[in-house]
Amino acid sequence: MARALAPAAPAATGAWREGDPAGHRRFADVGDLPLQLGGVLPQVRLAYETWGTLAADGSNAVLVEHALTGDSHVTGDAGPGHPTAGWWSALVGPGGAVDTDRWFVVAANVVGGCQGSTGPSSPRPGTSRPWGSAFPRITVADQVAAEARLADTLGITRFAAVLGGSMGGMRSLEWAAAQPDRVGAALVLASAAASSADQIGGQSAQITAIVSDPGWRGGDYHDAPDGQGPHTGLGLARRLAHLSYRTAAELDVRFGRDAQFGEDPLDPAAPGRYAVQSYLDHHADKLVRRFDAGSYVALTDAMNTWDVGLGRGGTEAALAAVRTPMVVVAVDSDRLYPVADSRRIVEAAPAVVGGLRVVTSTSGHDGFLLEADQIAPLVTETLRLGAR
Numbered sequence: 281m282a283r284a285l286a287p288a289a290p291a292a293t294g295a296w297r298e299g300d301p302a303g304h305r306r307f308a309d310v311g312d313l314p315l316q317l318g319g320v321l322p323q324v325r326l327a328y329e330t331w332g333t334l335a336a337d338g339s340n341a342v343l344v345e346h347a348l349t350g351d352s353h354v355t356g357d358a359g360p361g362h363p364t365a366g367w368w369s370a371l372v373g374p375g376g377a378v379d380t381d382r383w384f385v386v387a388a389n390v391v392g393g394c395q396g397s398t399g400p401s402s403p404r405p406g407t408s409r410p411w412g413s414a415f416p417r418i419t420v421a422d423q424v425a426a427e428a429r430l431a432d433t434l435g436i437t438r439f440a441a442v443l444g445g446s447m448g449g450m451r452s453l454e455w456a457a458a459q460p461d462r463v464g465a466a467l468v469l470a471s472a473a474a475s476s477a478d479q480i481g482g483q484s485a486q487i488t489a490i491v492s493d494p495g496w497r498g499g500d501y502h503d504a505p506d507g508q509g510p511h512t513g514l515g516l517a518r519r520l521a522h523l524s525y526r527t528a529a530e531l532d533v534r535f536g537r538d539a540q541f542g543e544d545p546l547d548p549a550a551p552g553r554y555a556v557q558s559y560l561d562h563h564a565d566k567l568v569r570r571f572d573a574g575s576y577v578a579l580t581d582a583m584n585t586w587d588v589g590l591g592r593g594g595t596e597a598a599l600a601a602v603r604t605p606m607v608v609v610a611v612d613s614d615r616l617y618p619v620a621d622s623r624r625i626v627e628a629a630p631a632v633v634g635g636l637r638v639v640t641s642t643s644g645h646d647g648f649l650l651e652a653d654q655i656a657p658l659v660t661e662t663l664r665l666g667a668r
């Protein structure tokens with residue numbers, strides 16, 4: 281018999297809090313940030329990590345950009361606050377495609393995030409409360425503007441390369457468009473130049489799942505006295521999202537119509553939930569424990585508004601104007617950012633090198649995290665293009 285999902289995290293938010301173990305993270309205060317959609321985000325802080333040593337001439341800096349629920353922990357040993365290795369450990373590290381014995385690698389948690397950078401769960405300056413519902417709308421361009429200030433803080437005048445997948449690919453492309461003198465080359469992986477109706481539709485459904493949870497409390501749940509947040513809504517959003525990260529064929533092969541066994545301690549042979557249902561419940565439960573719903577909404581909204589052509593005369597005009605060499609890569613089975621999204625960049629941007637690159641994967645969108653063997657040479661090529 282099917283069982284209900286185990287109760288989710290008791291805390292209102294999965295955000296990193298001042299006083300939690302910092303792991304390898306450090307923090308940079310980058311000042312007040314004027315926002316693309318209006319207003320100013322005051323006293324912005326970015327959590328970041330670095331690996332390797334910045335060369336005396338500053339020529340070996342590389343920026344790695346995380347996706348929606350990633351953070352600054354790209355690689356490195358498990359440490360306090362980081363129970364797992366980084367999300368791109370297969371590519372970044374000593375002797376890796378991004379060899380940290382050669383390159384000085386920087387990764388920051390985005391503005392709007394919940395792993396130490398300013399976001400909805402952060403204290404609102406001048407008050408004793410979290411930002412919550414008062415957190416302003418932010419865009420991919422705002423996130424990149426904050427990263428440029430972090431680069432200033434670190435004494436980096438130019439990144440040899442900016443590398444990113446999915447939402448990280450949007451920042452990679454935005455860097456190429458907005459900071460032509462500060463980027464040698466960009467890797468834009470499993471991403472798009474502007475969000476499509478399909479992406480906005482799926483993402484808006486995820487936002488609706490969160491904000492319609494009574495635990496959302498209009499966005500002001502972070503310091504709820506009962507410690508309850510919109511766990512159910514966030515879990516539902518993750519289920520919807522995770523389905524878009526994988527493929528129908530893969531799910532069929534892995535789970536089919538099988539039941540999950542071993543759920544009833546009194547009768548381990550009794551069929552439980554569908555195995556795929558159990559799998560999605562597991563991913564939902566894990567995200568609820570590690571991520572803040574307010575950040576999920578803010579970042580998903582930033583993906584909805586994403587269009588490299590904003591303020592640049594339209595998407596195609598902006599792509600045509602990019603001067604930074606770009607390597608543009610799609611995953612063949614990606615149903616969230618289909619190959620056509622990458623092809624659009626390739627066709628409109630003369631700065632793309634080598635035409636459309638396609639990674640083969642059965643894993644769909646998550647191929648950008650999983651297909652390290654195929655991505656490694658593309659990373660190497662991007663670094664070669666950007667090196668001086």
Ligand SMILES: CC(=O)SCCNC(=O)CCNC(=O)[C@H](O)C(C)(C)COP(=O)(O)OP(=O)(O)OC[C@H]1O[C@@H](n2cnc3c(N)ncnc32)[C@H](O)[C@@H]1OP(=O)(O)O
Pocket residue numbers: 346347348349350351367525540555556558559560562563566643646649650
């Ligand atoms: C750049 C960034 O986005 S950083 C954030 C990246 N990390 C995440 O997004 C976390 C969410 N996970 C994912 O997106 C993917 O799991 C990836 C890309 C990280 C890894 O993909 P895969 O290696 O194919 O892992 P898969 O999707 O099979 O998930 C494995 C988990 O599902 C669990 N699982 C598998 N089958 C079932 C099942 N029937 N019932 C319950 N759980 C199941 C496994 O036990 C494993 O659990 P664990 O992660 O707690 O050890």
Ligand SMILES: N[C@@H](CCO)C(=O)O
Pocket residue numbers: 347348349350445446447525646
């Ligand atoms: N698994 C990734 C996919 C989004 O691109 C994430 O959670 O950020």
